[in-house]
Amino acid sequence: MQEFKGILICDSFTSNAIPLSLLELLTVGHRLADATGEKLGVFVLGDKIDTAAEKLFRYGVDTLYGANNVSTSEFHPELYTQVLAEVCRQVAPSIVLFPHNDIGRDVAPRLAARLKARICMDCISFAIDPDRKNLVFSKPVYGGQAIAAWATKENCPVIVTVRARSIPPAEPWEDKQHNVVLLDIANQTPLKTKLIETVREELKGIKMEDAKIIIAGGGGIGSQEGFQLLTELAEVLQAAVGVSRAPCDEGWMTKSLEIGQTGHVVSPKVYIAIGISGALQHMAGCSGSKYIIAINKDPEAHIFSEADVGIVGDYRQILPPLISNCKKLWGQSRGAG
Amino acid sequence: MNVIVCIKEVMDPAIPSVKFTIDTTMKCVVLPQGIPLVINPYDANAVELALRVKTANGGKVTIVTLQAAYSDAIVRHALSMGADDGVVLSDASFEGLDSFGIAYVLGKAIEKIGNYDLILCGRQAVDWDEGLVGSILAENLQVPLVTIAMDVTWAQDKLQVKRVTIDGYQIFETTVPVVLTVSNEVGRPRFPTGFGVISAARKQLTVWKAQDLGVDLPGMEAATSKELIDLSIHEHKRVCSFLSGKSTEETAFKLAAKLREIEAV
Numbered sequence: 001m002q003e004f005k006g007i008l009i010c011d012s013f014t015s016n017a018i019p020l021s022l023l024e025l026l027t028v029g030h031r032l033a034d035a036t037g038e039k040l041g042v043f044v045l046g047d048k049i050d051t052a053a054e055k056l057f058r059y060g061v062d063t064l065y066g067a068n069n070v071s072t073s074e075f076h077p078e079l080y081t082q083v084l085a086e087v088c089r090q091v092a093p094s095i096v097l098f099p100h101n102d103i104g105r106d107v108a109p110r111l112a113a114r115l116k117a118r119i120c121m122d123c124i125s126f127a128i129d130p131d132r133k134n135l136v137f138s139k140p141v142y143g144g145q146a147i148a149a150w151a152t153k154e155n156c157p158v159i160v161t162v163r164a165r166s167i168p169p170a171e172p173w174e175d176k177q178h179n180v181v182l183l184d185i186a187n188q189t190p191l192k193t194k195l196i197e198t199v200r201e202e203l204k205g206i207k208m209e210d211a212k213i214i215i216a217g218g219g220g221i222g223s224q225e226g227f228q229l230l231t232e233l234a235e236v237l238q239a240a241v242g243v244s245r246a247p248c249d250e251g252w253m254t255k256s257l258e259i260g261q262t263g264h265v266v267s268p269k270v271y272i273a274i275g276i277s278g279a280l281q282h283m284a285g286c287s288g289s290k291y292i293i294a295i296n297k298d299p300e301a302h303i304f305s306e307a308d309v310g311i312v313g314d315y316r317q318i319l320p321p322l323i324s325n326c327k328k329l330w331g332q333s334r335g336a337g
Numbered sequence: 338m339n340v341i342v343c344i345k346e347v348m349d350p351a352i353p354s355v356k357f358t359i360d361t362t363m364k365c366v367v368l369p370q371g372i373p374l375v376i377n378p379y380d381a382n383a384v385e386l387a388l389r390v391k392t393a394n395g396g397k398v399t400i401v402t403l404q405a406a407y408s409d410a411i412v413r414h415a416l417s418m419g420a421d422d423g424v425v426l427s428d429a430s431f432e433g434l435d436s437f438g439i440a441y442v443l444g445k446a447i448e449k450i451g452n453y454d455l456i457l458c459g460r461q462a463v464d465w466d467e468g469l470v471g472s473i474l475a476e477n478l479q480v481p482l483v484t485i486a487m488d489v490t491w492a493q494d495k496l497q498v499k500r501v502t503i504d505g506y507q508i509f510e511t512t513v514p515v516v517l518t519v520s521n522e523v524g525r526p527r528f529p530t531g532f533g534v535i536s537a538a539r540k541q542l543t544v545w546k547a548q549d550l551g552v553d554l555p556g557m558e559a560a561t562s563k564e565l566i567d568l569s570i571h572e573h574k575r576v577c578s579f580l581s582g583k584s585t586e587e588t589a590f591k592l593a594a595k596l597r598e599i600e601a602v
Contacts, residue, residue: 075502075507077482077483077484078481078482101503102502102503105468105484105485106472106484106485109468109469109472109473110472110475110476110482112469112472112473113437113440113469113472113473113475113476113477114476118562118563119467119469120467120563121466121467121468121469122466122467136566138567139466140466140571141464141465141466141568142348142350142357142366142463142464142465142466143350143463143466144571145354145357145570145571146357146359146366146568146569146570146571147567147568147569147571148465148565148567148568149565149566149567149568150563150564150565150566151563151564151566152563152564153562153563153564158563192480192481192511192512193481193482193483193509193510193511194509194510194511195507195508195509196497196507196508196509196510197507197508198502198505198506198507199505199506199507199508200502200504200505201504201505203504212600213600237596237600245521248522249521249524249525255501255522256503256504256505261466262460262520262521263503264503269599269600270596270599270600280350280354281350281463291599292575293592293595293596294577302353302354304577304579305354305573305575305577306573306575307575307577308575308576308577308578309577309578309579309580309592309595310577310578310579310580311579311580311581311588311592312579312581313585313588317585318585318588318589318592319589320589321585321586321589321590322589322592322593325589325590325592325593325594326593326596326597328593329593329594329596329597330597
């Protein structure tokens, strides 16, 4: 019987900076590698293996893997699955980590089905049981109302996707010479799905991932025009604008701004939820924020039980004076600073 | 174009969290009394997409559900929306099946139904939120898979599928049969019509037990299983302090000051 050993992180590397998701996976990977005494490897998707090798050498990775004879520059779920299935056959890791993003959501289940591996999606905590030496992991279930913890039963590969912003990113700490190994991807079969096009929407304003303050609107905003007030406030506070699912379903705002379990997962310093009821699927995307401020007409809205500061009222009345007050306060500080 | 839609019965995700309770010894959720189970919301989106495909291309829509204790409410709901046939897979041995087990049984049923072009599943169920069954099903049936679909078009023996990504979309072209997982971006599921409800209530459903499908559940109890060791209520840590004032202006001023204070920390 084949022996599975080592932790393998799979993530894409498409720009010149280490993606935040990869830094978070490195934190998990190190914890698990330390607890098991096994090696930590990273498989780099996206054809930037040289950049990755240069940037990652202070993060304590033992081996960096890339594909030798296949390009993974464009996200193609079926191709990625084929490549990673072959990588897992060659490297035989005991734990495979993915970010719970577009890639992890799609590829991890296919890979588990192909490799007959255990899988758990959207996990938030990880430990190695000191006695049984098996992996114990937990994830939110029932829309975040409960947390379930699972254990693997014996030595057999397990695939895990990690929820964004649930684990602190790794810090660089030591110079370590990692091996770079380019793997030949054998056993390639013709793909059954053909990628016609990938369309990325360019969004205006500050990106949610970079923003210290996010102003999010929900169904209570009532119309596309209503978001104008939120955008105005965002400009004053240098904040990003996001939305819950309702404005997307209504067609007021683009899906690319959606925050929640099936959209962006954000953890800004301040999250201002306006006209958002606080459905669990939405909270899954913002509960990691440091401060949550809620403005809602309905005093019974669930959002208030997950907020630090609440205002019961109509945003149409509150936002105009809020914007003018913020202009004064923020204007002053910039003048002074 | 014949479509099979796999749907799951779940606890209504809209029930207030005060009614959500867990049996920590049995490690399961206690279903609240008197609140009926509903079709998983993403599965309702899948039924909606199936009905649009039928309108555009003809063919029929077959609904399949799997459960340990027989219940046909959600299948009849899908029929009342306009689906043609319903199949209930019901057997005590299905109790506690994980995603691999569910996909295995569904695959057997789908092969038995036969003559299918599209198999649709909701992108994930709102109970365990895993999103695995559709992908495992495609792998088991050896057919292509496109996840998180929001639209499909069928022309010249090719299916074009638009799938949602975090910052836009991708378009894939594939042949049928194919498995698609379906997201809420498809749009709201239609409401049943009065006529739909009446004809759905009269429809004869197909009911298959484990032995009708020739499934070997102990045989597939594979390396894929994981052991649930704990299930607990997620406690909220925040306590909300409410701001208010004599006027909206005053409340707004307090909030601005509060924001400034928080931001400066």
